[in-house]
Amino acid sequence: VLVLTRKSEQSLHLGDDILVTVLSIEGDRVKLGIDAPRTVSVLRHELYEQVRAANTAAASTHPSLQSIAHAIRTSKPMNSGIASASASANDESQS
Amino acid sequence: MSAPAQVPAELVDPNKLDDASVIVFSEGLVGQPRWRRFVLLTADGQDAVGVLQSLDDAMVALMVTRPELVVPEYAVSLTAADRISLGLDSDQQPLVLTTVTVHGDLITTNLVGPLVINPHTLAAKQVVLSDPGYSTTHPVAHLGAEE
Numbered sequence: 140v141l142v143l144t145r146k147s148e149q150s151l152h153l154g155d156d157i158l159v160t161v162l163s164i165e166g167d168r169v170k171l172g173i174d175a176p177r178t179v180s181v182l183r184h185e186l187y188e189q190v191r192a193a194n195t196a197a198a199s200t201h202p203s204l205q206s207i208a209h210a211i212r213t214s215k216p217m218n219s220g221i222a223s224a225s226a227s228a229n230d231e232s233q234s
Numbered sequence: 235m236s237a238p239a240q241v242p243a244e245l246v247d248p249n250k251l252d253d254a255s256v257i258v259f260s261e262g263l264v265g266q267p268r269w270r271r272f273v274l275l276t277a278d279g280q281d282a283v284g285v286l287q288s289l290d291d292a293m294v295a296l297m298v299t300r301p302e303l304v305v306p307e308y309a310v311s312l313t314a315a316d317r318i319s320l321g322l323d324s325d326q327q328p329l330v331l332t333t334v335t336v337h338g339d340l341i342t343t344n345l346v347g348p349l350v351i352n353p354h355t356l357a358a359k360q361v362v363l364s365d366p367g368y369s370t371t372h373p374v375a376h377l378g379a380e381e
Contacts, residue, residue: 177313177314177315178315178318178319180362182362182364183364186346186362186364187264187265187362189347190264190265190344190346190347190360190362190370191264191265191266192370193333193335193344193347193370193371194263194264194266194269194333194344194347194360195265195266196335197296197333197334197344198266198269198294
């Protein structure tokens with residue numbers, strides 16, 4: 140991480156298009172002014188993280204077609220309840 | 235019910251899709267810049283929920299809903315830059331979808347990061363709303379609650 144020290148009313152450039160200015164410092168609150176093209180989205184990190192996490196959760200909330208197909212192809216045949224019930228009824232055992 | 239089930243794989247085979255059905259998020263989703271191209275799969279007879287299947291990563295599929303079914307007054311305010319990037323005129327209404335997540339038996343939807351789609355060009359963008367009244371895990375319903 141690049142660490143820079145700036146005083147109140149000093150600025151820094153991010154590339155050619157983005158200028159970040161420290162407007163004021165009051166206690167533990169820093170007020171920043173951000174001058175950036177409208178196409179650049181500026182988000183509080185907490186909000187960005189919330190939405191990123193929600194996207195990840197949404198993608199894993201239910202299996203995609205591909206992941207179901209993958210699970211079926213790679214899984215071993217499972218003993219169904221009926222099959223194991225009849226197996227125990229017939230008193231067969233596999234070992 | 236008696237109609238034969240469609241083979242879903244045919245719906246998401248990128249080789250068999252024309253561009254007219256591909257939803258393109260040119261910037262990807264928030265935190266997931268590689269999730270750019272999707273198709274929206276819906277089942278006949280219901281429009282409450284659909285699946286956005288990624289064409290870039292076959293393992294990625296997002297369940298989505300129409301948020302106005304959950305919060306009737308839900309509104310997404312687009313900036314001028316959003317409208318430009320989506321190719322939406324000021325009088326054109328976008329299609330808005332929100333992702334659905336299931337936590338145990340609780341269904342939630344993300345009202346903070348709606349997916350905004352130009353219904354004509356299918357250009358799309360995930361917008362992040364800073365309205366503190368909205369939640370990324372807004373409760374929708376409980377699975378099997380009708381039983």
